[in-house]
Amino acid sequence: MQRLLYIIIYPALWFTSVLPMSILYIKSSVLYQLTYHIFGYRKKVVFENLKLAFPSKTEAERTQIAKGFYKHLCDLIFETIKSLTISENQIRKRFTIENIELLEKLYNNNRSILLMAGHYGNWEWSGIVNKMMQHQGFAVYKPLDNKQFDSLVKKIRSRFGATIVPNTRITKVLYRYKKEETTTLTYILSDQTPRPDAFKHREDFMGINVPVFTGTEELAKLLDFTLLYFKVEKVKRGYYKATFVPVSENPKEDTDYKNTRKFLDLLEAQIKEEPAYYLWSHKRWKHRGK
Template sequence: MQRLLYILVYPILWLLSKMPMGILYFKSSALYILVYYVVGYRKKVVMENLALVFPQKTQRERNQIAQKFYKHLCDIIFETIKAFTISEKEIRKRFVVTNAEILDNYYENDRSILLMAGHYGNWEWSGILNKLMQHQAHAVYKPLDSQQFDALVKKTREHFGGIIVSNKKIVGVLFRKWKKGVKTLTYILSDQTPKAGAYKHRDTFMGIDVPVFTGTEELAKKLDFSVLYLKVEKEKRGYYTATFVPLADNPKEYDDFQITRMFFDALEIQIREKPEYYLWSHKRWKLRKRN
């Protein structure tokens, strides 16, 4: 069944990806009306999350954030589809790294990097990073159940030469390359929700007590990799900037979970400034501590 679905859907996605961005954004605007006003996709989850995080805001203010979020979400859907075939020239114009030169220092000093990021802005266009550095680029992902769609995701994210590795294999892959002296930069979405009972630490995220993913920090200390934060900002529709923000050059010198806290501090600043660009449709606070 999944194979049949893939056979039916893939040609449509490929044809969409070949369309100019202007047409895709026109379709995104139409999708927004359907998703927000007609279907109400995860609307209850979004409004509950916004109420939890911004209790001081009025209902009208939260509604305005939600509307802007859904417009952004629809843009992300079509930008992800565009990633199937987007050219390097076009994505370099639309996803601009402001300070790629700081990576040279890490490379010259024999430092591999773990790059922490959140579901903010556009995380699907980060594959262009591989073209901007000497490090060998990796990105961590959770494999999909469908083999066909999983292969499509990997192919899309490896469009510009990076290597996509499953979350269960990344430690072994990086350890082997570390032993061979290969310098790597590994992109990890670190605001994921750990499984119930499978986490080591709780902290606050946007002021709410929740389990937090600590695997990036633990891996950094184990392999002595530097840790950076990728600050992605949406400048206007279809255009983003990304900035490398150093968090911990020598992770073993930091207390347990301190680096994880630093990551969430950086992400929270962005969310509070422009909340509409965070992924509110996920149940990020479902395991929160309740009064």
Template structure:
């Protein structure tokens, strides 16, 4: 069944990836109308999230954010598919870096880096960064159950030479790479909601105490990777500008969970600047009523 679905869907994805951007975004507009007005995909989750983190905004203001978010979500889904057919030159024009020298200087010093990302603006196109660096690029990701689509996603995300590593294998494989003395740059999405029973740290995110992933920080400390936040701004449709922000020069000397908290503060700043570009369909605050006593406010 998995193979049959893949055989049916892949030709359509390939065709979409070859379309010019104006047609691609015309399709995105149609998908938005269907997803938002007909299906109402996760609309309740989005509205609850926005009401939770923006209680100071009016219902009308949150509704405008909601609609802009759905338009953006449709865009980035089509843009991910477009990665199959986009040229390196076009990608570099559409996803730019304001201070690439930050990474280049760290490379010159022989330092490995960890690029910590949220589900904000475009995280898929960040993988084109591999065309601008000399480090070996790795990306930590969650496997897809359909092995054929997992292979497709790996192919898309490794187009520019990035090696994809499944989350469960990441610590072992990165340790081995370090022992080979590879100069590495590792990308990781670090704003997900972890399984509550496995949560090791809770902190405020957008003013609400929730469990947070600390895997990125732990890898940095175990391997002496310099943690870097990549702040991405959407400057136009299919156009992004990003800036590197070093979170800690010496991660092994930073107190536990501080790197994660600094990262989340930067994510909050991005969200407050342009909330429509955050991925509101995720149930990011679903464990807010399960805060252990040790992390509750006195």
């Protein structure tokens, strides 16, 4: 059944992906009307999250953020579909990186990198960084139960040269490359919600005490990799710019959880500045402290 569903859906996704961006954004605007005004996709979750994160804002202000989020989410859906066929030249115009020279400097110093990112802006187009660097690129993901759609996700995220590695295998893979003296850069979405029975630490995120994912920091300590934050900003519809922000050059020397806190501070600053571009439909605060 899952294979049949994939056989039906994939051609529609592919034919959608070859349409011009102008047409895709018309479709996105229609989808916004459906998801926000008609079906109310995860609307309760979104408004609960916004109330938790911005208790001092008025209901009208939170509604404005929610509408902006749904518009961005619908754009992101079609931008992700476009990833199936978008050319390198086109994505380079739409996703620019301000200080790529920092990667060159770290590469020349034989420094491998763990790139910490959040569900902010467009994380699906971040793979273009692989075309701009000398590091061997990896991206960490959580495999899907549906094998066909899991393969599709890997295909999209590896189009520009990254090797997609399951979260359960990334430590072994990076350790092997380190032994081979291969300099790597690994992209990790580090604002994931850990299982309530599988976390080591809690922090305040947007003023709310929650379990936090500390795996990126722990991996950096174990392998002695440089930590960077990937700050992605939405310039306008369909256009993004990204900046590498140093988190720690020598994480082995840092106290536990210091760099997880720095990551959260950097992500919070972006959310507070432009809140509509965060993934508010994600149940990030479901295990919050009482």
